[in-house]
Every structure is written in C-alpha cells, then in structure tokens.
Amino acid sequence: MNLETSEPMTNRELAKHAVEVLNRAFKSDPVAIEQLFNVRVDCNDALANDPTIQVGQVVGADNYSVGAIGIINGICGTMRESSWGYVALVYSVECPEHGKQDGSIAETCPVDGCTIDLQMGGLEGFQVLDER
Numbered sequence: 673m674n675l676e677t678s679e680p681m682t683n684r685e686l687a688k689h690a691v692e693v694l695n696r697a698f699k700s701d702p703v704a705i706e707q708l709f710n711v712r713v714d715c716n717d718a719l720a721n722d723p724t725i726q727v728g729q730v731v732g733a734d735n736y737s738v739g740a741i742g743i744i745n746g747i748c749g750t751m752r753e754s755s756w757g758y759v760a761l762v763y764s765v766e767c768p769e770h771g772k773q774d775g776s777i778a779e780t781c782p783v784d785g786c787t788i789d790l791q792m793g794g795l796e797g798f799q800v801l802d803e804r
C-alpha cells in the first residue's frame with residue numbers, strides 16, 4: 673500500500689521508500705548503520721531458497737549467509753527479469769595511499785605514478801537499482 677494514498681505500491685516504489693528511510697538512518701548515524709549492514713550470518717537452505725529474500729554464498733563454500741539488506745530486498749520484492757533485489761548498498765572506491773577515487777574495484781588507482789589496485793571503501797548510503 674502507498675503509505676499516503678492507500679494505493680498499491682509497485683516493488684520499485686516500495687524500494688524507493690525503503691531507500692529514503694535507510695538513507696535517513698545512515699545520515700543520522702553512519703557508523704551504526706554501516707556496522708549493521710556489514711553483518712552477515714549463516715543461514716540454512718530453506719531461507720536460501722526463499723522466493724524474494726537475497727542471500728549470499730562464498731565461492732566454493734556450501735553454506736549461505738544473509739544480511740539485513742537481503743531481508744529488506746525480500747520485503748520489497750525482486751525484479752521480474754533478473755530476480756535481483758531493488759535496494760543496493762553504495763560503497764566508496766578507494767586507493768589505500770590516495771583515498772577516495774572514481775573507478776571500480778581492482779582497477780589501478782588513477783593518480784599519476786600510483787600502481788595500487790582500488791579497493792572497496794566505506795558505506796556511502798543506499799540506492800534503488802533499475803530493472804536489469
């Protein structure tokens with residue numbers, strides 16, 4: 673239901689509302705929210721096979737793990753085509769030597785003469801993904 677008009681909300685509208693609330697929480701206490709969303713716990717096959725909840729699996733491992741973002745995506749529903757969730761965590765990309773950079777993880781730092789691979793930095797907030 674749309675919280676203001678009582679009209680049914682699409683999955684994407686629900687995700688947009690969730691992202692607004694999550695970004696408000698992150699703005700209020702970024703340290704607490706980053707700690708909360710960095711936690712993953714082991715989960716069983718029944719939860720891993722839920723139709724909408726998103727779980728992770730380490731490559732080569734036979735067990736699954738779930739975090740708060742997977743549950744939130746389970747509430748908001750998945751995209752028709754990909755079965756991905758709509759709500760995504762946004763992390764910065766950083767060079768350990770030169771700080772935050774534009775670029776992708778595992779690309780080389782763009783600073784002249786630097787040969788260090790960029791790494792995932794801190795949580796910067798939440799965003800709604802487009803259908804893919």
Ligand SMILES: [Zn+2]
Nearest residue numbers: 767770781786
């Ligand atoms: Zn660098």
